[in-house]
Amino acid sequence: MSSKRFNTLNVLLVSLSVVAVAYVIRTPWLPIKRETKASLGYPKDSLMNFTELTGKYGYISEEHHVITDDGYILTMFRIVKATNCHKQKRSPPVLLMHGLLQSSDSWIDSGPNAGLAYLISDACYDLWLGNVRGNYYSRGHVHLNPDKDAAYWKFYIEEIGIYDVPAMIDYVLDYTGFEKLNYIGFSQGTGTFLVMCSERPGYCDKAQLVIALAPAARNLNTKSMIFRTLTQTFAKIEGALSMYGVQEVFSKGAFSQEFVAFFCQLSDFTERLCETIIDTFDHADFSHMGSITNETTRVLFGHFPAGTSVHNMARYGQSTRSTTFKKFDYGKEQNLVVYGSEQPPLYNLSATTVPVLCIYGNNDGLVDTKDVEWLMSKLPNVLESVKVKDPLWNHLDVTYSQYTVGSIFPKINEYLLKYTSA
Numbered sequence: 001m002s003s004k005r006f007n008t009l010n011v012l013l014v015s016l017s018v019v020a021v022a023y024v025i026r027t028p029w030l031p032i033k034r035e036t037k038a039s040l041g042y043p044k045d046s047l048m049n050f051t052e053l054t055g056k057y058g059y060i061s062e063e064h065h066v067i068t069d070d071g072y073i074l075t076m077f078r079i080v081k082a083t084n085c086h087k088q089k090r091s092p093p094v095l096l097m098h099g100l101l102q103s104s105d106s107w108i109d110s111g112p113n114a115g116l117a118y119l120i121s122d123a124c125y126d127l128w129l130g131n132v133r134g135n136y137y138s139r140g141h142v143h144l145n146p147d148k149d150a151a152y153w154k155f156y157i158e159e160i161g162i163y164d165v166p167a168m169i170d171y172v173l174d175y176t177g178f179e180k181l182n183y184i185g186f187s188q189g190t191g192t193f194l195v196m197c198s199e200r201p202g203y204c205d206k207a208q209l210v211i212a213l214a215p216a217a218r219n220l221n222t223k224s225m226i227f228r229t230l231t232q233t234f235a236k237i238e239g240a241l242s243m244y245g246v247q248e249v250f251s252k253g254a255f256s257q258e259f260v261a262f263f264c265q266l267s268d269f270t271e272r273l274c275e276t277i278i279d280t281f282d283h284a285d286f287s288h289m290g291s292i293t294n295e296t297t298r299v300l301f302g303h304f305p306a307g308t309s310v311h312n313m314a315r316y317g318q319s320t321r322s323t324t325f326k327k328f329d330y331g332k333e334q335n336l337v338v339y340g341s342e343q344p345p346l347y348n349l350s351a352t353t354v355p356v357l358c359i360y361g362n363n364d365g366l367v368d369t370k371d372v373e374w375l376m377s378k379l380p381n382v383l384e385s386v387k388v389k390d391p392l393w394n395h396l397d398v399t400y401s402q403y404t405v406g407s408i409f410p411k412i413n414e415y416l417l418k419y420t421s422a
């Protein structure tokens with residue numbers, strides 16, 4: 001085959017896949033009524049929002065709105081009354097941050113006996129839950145329209161770390177009158193905290209403890225082929241997608257998400273298939289099936305994926321090839337313009353001076369143990385780094401496993417207690 005023909009074929013293939021991907025992810029919103037879904041047999045919990053769902057189990061939650069310095073309107077939730085807490089709330093407040101493509105709902109999808117939002121508030125901590133820009137709770141802006149303005153979607157963990165996390169921390173501290181809080185971040189939820197410490201001097205000290213659950217900084221050793229391929233594809237075709245007007249991906253209410261939500265609750269067979277998909281996404285073998293229950297699988301797809309930007313996904317693609325934790329790589333020429341150097345600057349991990357407890361899983365296919373251990377070797381103030389005893393503990397178990405009470409909550413509680421007064 002001549003190289004010219006080969007190139008044409010390549011261009012054709014790339015264009016076709018761009019169109020296909022664009023079709024799948026651009027996807028008009030499907031405003032299917034809740035009543036319709038309920039009558040189709042969707043589990044009730046999957047159709048509820050945070051305040052409704054926690055309310056169903058006897059927890060009282062408040063909804064708060066936070067505006068960032070660059071105009072994004074974010075939603076936070078605070079659990080003000082927990083079913084099993086009969087004491088005064090402990091102080092200071094705790095801020096719990098979800099991972100990539102998740103929302104605050106990820107902490108309650110596994111129900112009151114397993115969801116960390118329930119367990120932490122039952123232990124009487126004053127629990128606040130964040131939602132980062134681009135997910136369905138935080139898809140607002142003071143003057144940009146996420147449906148029309150491409151500029152809304154020009155973000156990755158950099159902006160989340162520089163604007164969203166500090167804005168939420170400030171809001172909680174102002175509202176409660178405390179000087180510091182305890183921060184718990186899952187995966188990207190920790191990565192963005194590290195970005196904040198590097199880029200916003202003074203903010204790191206507003207946390208007195210960080211609990212890093214499967215923390216995502218670099219993703220060099222990520223085993224999940226789906227995640228590598230998906231994010232690296234986004235990195236390659238971000239420009240092309242943008243030409244087709246695609247900046248937002250995997251949003252709730254979009255065709256792809258609605259389809260998955262429908263499919264996963266349809267029957268025992270499809271529900272099991274969805275479990276398999278989750279497991280494949282996370283790691284290569286299926287040995288940990290059952291950790292995430294059937295019911296949780298049916299519920300979680302009502303809230304997942306929660307949406308983010310192509311740009312953020314593309315940055316993860318770069319992260320799977322990087323030996324360091326650094327800013328977006330625009331290519332040598334553009335890097336010179338943006339950063340004044342051919343290589344993107346590194347995030348300063350030494351700036352995370354706050355004490356860190358890390359909890360990670362041996363069988364995590366998205367944030368590999370090697371990358372966690374690398375990160376811990378770079379952070380100056382690691383109190384303890386704990387590998388979960390269950391050798392099969394994987395990434396999504398952190399939010400969705402039925403076994404959190406025994407596997408990760410005791411350590412979390414131990415350290416929160418240490419950094420808390422009654």
Ligand SMILES: *[C@@H]1O[C@H](CO)[C@@H](O)[C@H](O)[C@H]1NC(C)=O
Pocket residue numbers: 049050051052063075137
């Ligand atoms: C959640 O549902 C309640 C009750 O339907 C509604 O009042 C509230 O606005 C909803 N909150 C969000 C963030 O969707």
Ligand SMILES: *[C@@H]1O[C@H](CO)[C@@H](O)[C@H](O)[C@H]1NC(C)=O
Pocket residue numbers: 272294
């Ligand atoms: C959950 O799925 C398993 C098979 O994966 C099945 O044996 C079991 O009956 C299901 N449980 C419920 C409550 O549907």
Ligand SMILES: *[C@@H]1O[C@H](CO)[C@@H](O)[C@H](O)[C@H]1NC(C)=O
Pocket residue numbers: 348349350351
């Ligand atoms: C990184 O942060 C540490 C702690 O704040 C500081 O001492 C150091 O100078 C910073 N390094 C760079 C390269 O900015």
